[in-house]
Amino acid sequence: MEQNELYPIFLKLHNLNVLIVGGGNVGLEKLSFLLKSSPNANVEVVAPDFHLEIKVLAENHPSIKLTEAKFKKKMLKKRHMVIACTDDLEVNKRVYDLSRKRYLICNIADTPDLCDYYLGGIVTKGNVKIAISTNGKSPTTAKRLREFFEDVIPEDINKMVENLNEYRKTLKGDFEDKVKKMNEITDSLKNKE
Secondary structure (H helix, E strand, O other), X not given: OOOOOOOOOOOXXXXXXXXXXXXXXXHHHHHHHHHHHOOOOEEEEEEOOOOHHHHHHHHHOOOEEEEEOOOOHHHHOOOOEEEEOOOOHHHHHHHHHHHHHXXXXXXXXXXXXXXXXXXXXXXXXXXXXXXEOOOOOOHHHHHHHHHHHHHHOOOOHHHHHHHHHHHHHHOOOOHHHHHHHHHHHHHHHOOOO
């Protein structure tokens, strides 16, 4: 049976420099997705022209920069991650190849073979965030799972997380003792029959 071998991480996009190449519908989708989870993400979007909603997002998010131009190699300088979503496969492939030469992680929209990472489904309730991956096989399944988790995770889960954080700060002892105490107090979160 095939396994999902992707390594999930949560990036602080306000500390990183992201480049999106493409200003159309897919560029809008990628930018919207990033901003939903990271409203202060540092993102530059490069395209000859922009979807109107991308311009609106840039007006409402000061950390977004729009550059009206065709992609050039020098635009990859001082970047951490790249997303290419133009309607020109040659441009997308060039972005990918140049990114790989610079050891930048890159996502080429709708081209799994040219992706170092995928943008999966995300559920956010306060400080709780759950990422969902289908290994790039079925974004629709990820969407449905996201909707399911949004319904079943209680709205007040953030209060519990904040309370547990305060409790954790009061714990004495070594790391092992603290983990044991936190495991005991959160044991009720497991589904028991």
